[in-house]
Amino acid sequence: MRNSIEFYYGGRSHRLADVAPTDMLLTWLRDGQLARGTKEGCNEGDCGACSLVIARLLPDGAMDVQPVNACIMPLANLDGAALFTVEDFASPDALHPIQDAVVREHGSQCGFCTPGFIAAMVAGQIAGVPHSAEVQIAGNLCRCTGYGGLIRAFEQERDTPQPPAFQAKLEAAKAWMNNAERGGFVLETSAGSVFAPADLESFAALRQQHPDALIVAGATDVGLWMTKGLKQPPKLLLTGYVTELHALEQDEAHFTFGAALPYSRVGQHLLQDYPEAQAWFDRLGSVQVRASGTLGGNIANGSPIGDGPPLMIALGARLRLRRGSDTRELALEDYFIAYGKQDLAADEFVEAVIVPRRQQGQRLMVEKVSRRVDQDITAVLGAFSQSADGSLRLAFGGMAATPKLAKTVMASRNPADIGQDFEPLSDLRASKDYRLRVAENLLRHFLNAEQEAAA
Ligand SMILES: Cc1cc2nc3c(=O)[nH]c(=O)nc-3n(C[C@H](O)[C@H](O)[C@H](O)COP(=O)(O)OP(=O)(O)OC[C@H]3O[C@@H](n4cnc5c(N)ncnc54)[C@H](O)[C@@H]3O)c2cc1C
Ligand code: FES
Ligand code: FES
Structure with missing residues (x-):
């Protein structure tokens, strides 16, 4: 088993070995990479300020593109994935069409929530979601502007193709993911261990060896136990890379x-x-x-x-x-x-x-x-x-x-x-x-x- 994880962000691969069970993506981005466009509001998955776009390859080779809350996303859940944050969407010459529409429709005032809304809307645009703007942004909270301009921005641009510069980033990420491994690692740090098997037999064996390990799937419950309950589980066993569990x-x-x-x-x-x-x-x-x-x-x-x-x-x-x-x-x-x-x-x-x-x-x-x-x-x-x-x-x-x-x-x-x-x-x-x-x-x-x- 490997002793590191690797994911794609900012146009290149990042290999990390020193990852503790409680290390979250948002902290790595803001404090480690100084990428402060992605905001921290509630730190419990509720407000969407920390939303970014994540891409993963599905078993059929298609790219699944979703918005996620980085504040409760364990870094260890990112192996083989690609990330895009608000810093990625615009080109040096032009805003992304969703950003442009938010400006046009007066969908931002203080701007704190804006990167998270943009990420949720760009993800919905790439994925071609069938549902309404209201559903797409229900996980994002704006404290000052109101939602009318944001809803109009998404409705106007939902079918617009990705601009060439951002499309090229998506394609580069897909090429990287095609050659990336997903799971099959153990991370050992002074703060604890993360076991991430890639097949059911290994997962079942690890469960028997470590019945005290906390199983983690999407971490939308467990993440809060860490960020809000301040729990520091010493051992995690991840389900997310086990092919049979998908x-x-x-x-x-x-x-x-x-x-x-x-x-x-x-x-x-x-x-x-x-x-x-x-x-x-x-x-x-x-x-x-x-x-x-x-x-x-x-x-x-x-x-x-x-x-x-x-x-x-x-x-x-x-x-x-x-x-x-x-x-x-x-x-x-x-x-x-x-x-x-x-x-x-x-x-x-x-x-x-x-x-x-x-x-x-x-x-x-x-x-x-x-x-x-x-x-x-x-x-x-x-x-x-x-x-x-x-x-x-x-x-x-x-x-x-x-x-x-x-x-x-x-x-x-x-x-x-x-x-x-x-x-x-x-x-x-x-x-x-x-x-x-x-x-x-x-x-x-x-x-x-x-x-x-x-x-
Ligand atoms: C903002 C927000 C809104 C939410 N809204 C809702 C809502 O509307 N309705 C709702 O029901 N829930 C809601 N939740 C709670 C949460 O999203 C759900 O309970 C979710 O389905 C948990 O899945 P997970 O994969 O994130 O689990 P995790 O957080 O990874 O794990 C949850 C628990 O299940 C255990 N576990 C996970 N997989 C396995 C397995 N295969 N075998 C044994 N044990 C396992 C873990 O050890 C842990 O005890 C919300 C959470 C957030 C943060
Ligand atoms: S900071 Fe509020 S959802 Fe992450
Ligand atoms: S623009 Fe201020 S919180 Fe939304």
Whole structure:
């Protein structure tokens, strides 16, 4: 195994060996490279000031271009990737068309948020995203200008080709990535070790040798534990380079999503079968969070308010867990035992999430209730599925210590029975009574539609 990482930035390759588990990209850029165009606002993935553009090669050789939050991006996750920051977009003679449009549309005042917005919009322009400007910039916060000019800037330029000077940089980066290695390294520093195997067998063996290592996928949870919780885990085990953990298979009956697949890639497939989940997807963090964060991490962290598990439970998903060469499968709802307790041994890990394909006549509704539309933590999330034979799967997040099925209501079909399934907490996001009321109303909406269809 190598003892260094290598990535492409500023028109050349950077090889780094002295990388500690908690070293983040933003600090390396601003303090190490003195590239201070990329700003630090919240340092927790929320404000988008630190957004930059990252390119990675997909298994089919295509270049996946996404905006990410550098503040919570561990440097160790960058092996074989290419980075572009606000310093890269303009040529000496002209602004990038997105920058030009932001100026034209008065989308900037103090300018603090501007590099992050530009990065999110340039990434969306390169990727040719199908969604609205609002979705593309939902992960970026502007404290003074307002969003109208920024939205207009993206809408006007979203189909404009990249200017030749920047296109040449993208092509040079792709040529570099074609010859780059991805994973297969161990970084040892006085602050700790980072293990980054490239195949499943090595990952499983390392998990057994180091059950105390913290598994890291996209680090959109773990990154905050480091930057805000000031945790200094001495050992990391990275999923991001393990080819098999990026499996994306589909047959007539199931999707199999490898645990290290980011939401951005899961969504492309899942939403084709379940377009009703589009708003759920668009409100799961931001484009930056969905580019790094994984479905595997969202499930593995066991949070009662994660947005992935209720939908996956409603769809009847199963988890494949691995320990050494042994695998087992379980229904996702059985994985969550109690608050902070999952059915996962210390040397085991999540390998894949297996999601049934849509059946003929299946109905689905998924609704996230939160105080703010974008970038907010769920108060209640209801995900309801009904098969053509009438059987129901009614799952909730935010109603109990774990994501859970409303089994009493599934049997009685009476939304008023919700109090028999759940006794939610009151907290900052919602009171117990509000949670029960809103959950009952969501169920009423779904079950009334069933009765209306039958009438
Ligand atoms: C700004 C922001 C907004 C967010 N918005 C939302 C939101 O709207 N909805 C939501 O649900 N979440 C949200 N999150 C939380 C987070 O993005 C998700 O939980 C995400 O899916 C975590 O995935 P990850 O790959 O980043 O996990 P990581 O942070 O890498 O890991 C999370 C946990 O899972 C464990 N883990 C990861 N992979 C495996 C594996 N294969 N096997 C065993 N354990 C594993 C890790 O050890 C860790 O305990 C947000 C986060 C941020 C920063
Ligand atoms: S500094 Fe706010 S998202 Fe990174
Ligand atoms: S222009 Fe000042 S924060 Fe956006």
